[in-house]
Amino acid sequence: MGDPLVDRLRAAGCVFAEDEAALLVEAGGDLETLVARRVAGEPLEQVVGWAAFAGLRIAVAPGVFVPRRRSEFLVAQALAVLPAHAVVVDVCCGTGAIGAALLAARPDVVLHAADDDPAAVTCARGNLPGAAGVHRGDLLAALPPDLAGRVDVVVASTPYVPTDAVAAMPAEAREHEPHAALDGGGDGLDVVRRLAEQAPAWLRPGGHLLVECAEHQAGAARAALAGAGFAAAVARDEERDATVVSGRRARP
Known part of the structure; x- marks a missing residue:
């Protein structure tokens, strides 16, 4: 039986659903609110509040451009x-x-x-x-x-x-x-x-x-x-x- 959270994210089009589920759980707070924001299409980095970049965790606020790994x-x-x-x-x-x-x-x-x-x-x-x-x-x-x-x-x-x-x-x-x-x-x-x-x-x-x-x-x-x-x-x-x-x- 699959993980309902992973299945929900995958159904929303999240390619790396397993990884995203783990990050959403790790983020703490109201998990349902976080998942709902992600399923609605908000960038994962804005939802969890950070992006990985050059070995750093960069804080990302809602509405701010998300740094790209490129x-x-x-x-x-x-x-x-x-x-x-x-x-x-x-x-x-x-x-x-x-x-x-x-x-x-x-x-x-x-x-x-x-x-x-x-x-x-x-x-x-x-x-x-x-x-x-x-x-x-x-x-x-x-x-x-x-x-x-x-x-x-x-x-x-x-x-x-x-x-x-x-x-x-x-x-x-x-x-x-x-x-x-x-x-x-x-x-x-x-x-x-x-x-x-x-x-x-x-x-x-x-x-x-x-x-x-x-x-x-x-x-x-x-x-x-x-x-x-x-x-x-x-x-x-x-x-x-x-x-x-x-x-x-x-x-x-």
Whole structure:
């Protein structure tokens, strides 16, 4: 005889029903309420209150973008270019997962994070007690002005789903995560282009901008960074299905 909880989750379309059942039980509280939220389509991470990311438990609040495991590749690419005592900015930070992973690996980093969503800023502040600041505002304009020209690395998992493709996303993302955290404009790269235009004023000479995108967007994203004056390159991780476009600001 099967486990009724597992059967209920499987009937709701949860592929990893056994694993999810165990996490829901472990979460404590009113199990029926938690299960009802999950069956109704709310992301598991929002229901249990955390997501696994780069070996960390990242707190996830309802209505905040859930960090994707593919973004661990973005963390790895950033770590490969970080100098000692680097000043790093995590833009479109959401929960702050990327910044938290960078701090965990490199405690010497001076981390700033930014997001335009007040719920995300609140969540990130809880996940980033070691950050120099979590700022609310539009991309790099959220930062303190005295950081201009002093940043070593800007890292960003921007929204990069094309507007017309948002409606085809899974309901748990489409209905429970902020639209602004998903919709990247006509070809998905509107935010990447704006960030590429802003970043040179904030980066030190030789500093890096790293952005995540879909594999099919890599060429256009690389062109956007090159057009903003960066020496741009593409890195790919097939196992995670992750693509990162990086740009290095020229030295004088």
